[in-house]
Amino acid sequence: MVRLIRKNLKGSALVCAIFAPLLIFIEVLMDLQQPTLMSDIVDIGVKGRNLGYVWSTGIKMVLCAFVGVLGGASCGVLASFASVTMAGEVRGKLFRKIQSLSCSGADSFRASSLITRLTNDVTQIQNMFLMLLRGMVRSPMLCIGGILMSFLLSPRLAVVFCVILPVLITCIVYVVRKSVPLYTEMQSWLDRVNTVMRENLLGVRVVKSFHLEGRQYERFQDVNGKFTEKSIRAQGLTFSLMPIVTLLMNLTVVAILWFGGNMVTAGGLETGKLMAFVNYLVQITNSLMFLVNLIINISRAQASAARINEVFFCREDEKESRTPRIPESFGIEFRNVSFRYRESGRYVLRDLSFRIREGQTVGIIGATGSGKSTLVSLIPRLYEADKGRVLIGGCDVRDIPLPVLRGLIRFVFQNSVLFEGTVEDNLRFGRETASKAEMEDALRTAQAWDFIQALPGGLQSRVEQRGKNFSGGQKQRLSIARTLLRKPKILILDDSTSALDLATEARLQSELSRKREKDSTVLLIAQRISSIMNADTILVLDNGRIAEQGTHSGLLRENGIYRSIAVSQLGEEALSHAAE
Numbered sequence: 283m284v285r286l287i288r289k290n291l292k293g294s295a296l297v298c299a300i301f302a303p304l305l306i307f308i309e310v311l312m313d314l315q316q317p318t319l320m321s322d323i324v325d326i327g328v329k330g331r332n333l334g335y336v337w338s339t340g341i342k343m344v345l346c347a348f349v350g351v352l353g354g355a356s357c358g359v360l361a362s363f364a365s366v367t368m369a370g371e372v373r374g375k376l377f378r379k380i381q382s383l384s385c386s387g388a389d390s391f392r393a394s395s396l397i398t399r400l401t402n403d404v405t406q407i408q409n410m411f412l413m414l415l416r417g418m419v420r421s422p423m424l425c426i427g428g429i430l431m432s433f434l435l436s437p438r439l440a441v442v443f444c445v446i447l448p449v450l451i452t453c454i455v456y457v458v459r460k461s462v463p464l465y466t467e468m469q470s471w472l473d474r475v476n477t478v479m480r481e482n483l484l485g486v487r488v489v490k491s492f493h494l495e496g497r498q499y500e501r502f503q504d505v506n507g508k509f510t511e512k513s514i515r516a517q518g519l520t521f522s523l524m525p526i527v528t529l530l531m532n533l534t535v536v537a538i539l540w541f542g543g544n545m546v547t548a549g550g551l552e553t554g555k556l557m558a559f560v561n562y563l564v565q566i567t568n569s570l571m572f573l574v575n576l577i578i579n580i581s582r583a584q585a586s587a588a589r590i591n592e593v594f595f596c597r598e599d600e601k602e603s604r605t606p607r608i609p610e611s612f613g614i615e616f617r618n619v620s621f622r623y624r625e626s627g628r629y630v631l632r633d634l635s636f637r638i639r640e641g642q643t644v645g646i647i648g649a650t651g652s653g654k655s656t657l658v659s660l661i662p663r664l665y666e667a668d669k670g671r672v673l674i675g676g677c678d679v680r681d682i683p684l685p686v687l688r689g690l691i692r693f694v695f696q697n698s699v700l701f702e703g704t705v706e707d708n709l710r711f712g713r714e715t716a717s718k719a720e721m722e723d724a725l726r727t728a729q730a731w732d733f734i735q736a737l738p739g740g741l742q743s744r745v746e747q748r749g750k751n752f753s754g755g756q757k758q759r760l761s762i763a764r765t766l767l768r769k770p771k772i773l774i775l776d777d778s779t780s781a782l783d784l785a786t787e788a789r790l791q792s793e794l795s796r797k798r799e800k801d802s803t804v805l806l807i808a809q810r811i812s813s814i815m816n817a818d819t820i821l822v823l824d825n826g827r828i829a830e831q832g833t834h835s836g837l838l839r840e841n842g843i844y845r846s847i848a849v850s851q852l853g854e855e856a857l858s859h860a861a862e
Contacts, residue, residue, distance in 0.1 A: 324554030609675025645814025700749030
């Protein structure tokens with residue numbers, strides 16, 4: 283946690299973090315003067331009936347209080363600025379780290395867990411650091427200063443602190459050691475609460491259509507109840523320090539009043555000094571209370587810092603090659619490529635070898651789970667091949683700088699994602715500098731111009747979060763238009779026309795064939811034969827291997843997987859006409 287704060291405390295925030303404790307130091311000094319001045323008023327001014335001394339000492343107390351308030355308020359402003367700025371830096375770096383993770387690295391964390399780490403965990407560190415800037419000087423100084431001043435007033439009476447403080451420190455150390463693991467467990471259950479809530483919100487239509495509101499409520503109550511149970515255990519343990527501190531300090535007050543009263547009666551201690559002693563005890567008690575709160579926050583922040591560092595220390599970053607190469611052509615080759623998702627342990631792709639010439643259109647088809655989407659994900663290095671090599675223009679994709687590699691490739695995913703904003707904002711994700719004419723051309727090619735033109739705002743029409751105010755087919759066409767604006771050298775369509783009717787898809791395929799660049803390579807993943815039948819070559823995947831390869835007519839003549847798929851979709855009669 284200390285390292286995390288130190289690395290993210292820079293510039294003006296660092297300056298504020300340095301000056302904040304210095305200002306609180308002034309407040310503490312002023313506070314420590316008050317009981318002694320009050321003692322002088324009683325023992326000198328009141329006892330000697332010296333009104334002038336009472337007034338002059340009273341003015342000193344007012345000035346000390348004013349200077350103390352000024353120092354404390356200034357410390358609060360600087361501490362707030364430093365803590366909020368530091369937390370913003372942590373949050374920004376954490377977001378950038380998440381963005382830099384490879385897909386396999388990101389897959390090792392739940393989305394809800396990453397959201398919790400970006401929000402709740404960073405806030406815990408921010409609150410702890412704010413309290414630390416005020417408490418790391420104020421509490422120890424008030425406590426130590428109060429004890430020292432008490433010894434100066436009466437060494438005999440101050441011996442009481444030597445008995446009580448070791449007991450108190452032992453209780454604090456025990457609670458801190460027990461509470462940190464509990465807070466870590468509590469934050470993990472908070473992740474699960476967020477997971478259930480997120481799934482329920484994103485799948486609200488499924489929940490309602492199956493009338494599962496009651497079941498989802500029970501599921502939420504289950505994880506929420508366990509989170510509550512862990513929270514009660516963690517916070518119950520830490521907050522038990524409060525009554526312990528209060529009990530011990532109240533016993534100390536009783537002891538001081540008992541022994542101090544006897545000393546006053548015997549003439550060994552003046553009344554004003556006993557009053558000052560009690561005031562110092564109040565200051566020590568308040569500082570210890572603040573210290574307890576600080577320890578509670580440190581316990582929670584320690585658990586949160588460990589969770590944040592878990593992301594920072596993740597080694598699944600997309601690494602750049604030390605010998606970068608830039609391809610001059612855009613053919614694709616797979617050489618003995620195998621890949622597995624680490625959590626599954628089994629190979630999804632096995633020893634794949636094939637070559638796609640520059641400018642070719644290649645169709646990829648196969649059963650669900652045959653590895654189609656995984657195969658194309660290896661080309662832009664969304665995932666890294668475990669064995670073998672993926673090459674573009676003869677260059678290993680691991681040697682091509684990522685900005686260059688992903689600038690060459692444009693990917694339209696199976697699940698189309700639109701971002702909150704306007705239609706134009708979403709199109710500019712494809713190319714920021716695109717003109718209105720280029721946007722219109724891309725929309726016409728993607729068969730989206732008609733429905734965009736029919737919207738009241740046209741390109742300025744609002745897109746809600748995840749594009750939920752558009753149909754599945756509309757989202758797919760907008761995603762394709764967004765991709766076409768970049769004029770990619772390699773275009774990958776991962777079953778991105780599955781929500782389109784056959785007529786619209788046919789027009790789209792015709793426009794893509796007519797307008798694509800001569801040297802651009804296109805990979806089409808599809809479940810429908812009609813989507814890929816005009817491709818230059820077709821790859822048929824089965825259990826992570828290439829089972830068949832060839833043209834539509836050539837594969838139909840073989841009695842294999844492709845023909846069986848075609849028969850199920852087109853029928854024997856359609857196949858006989860196609861063969862002719």
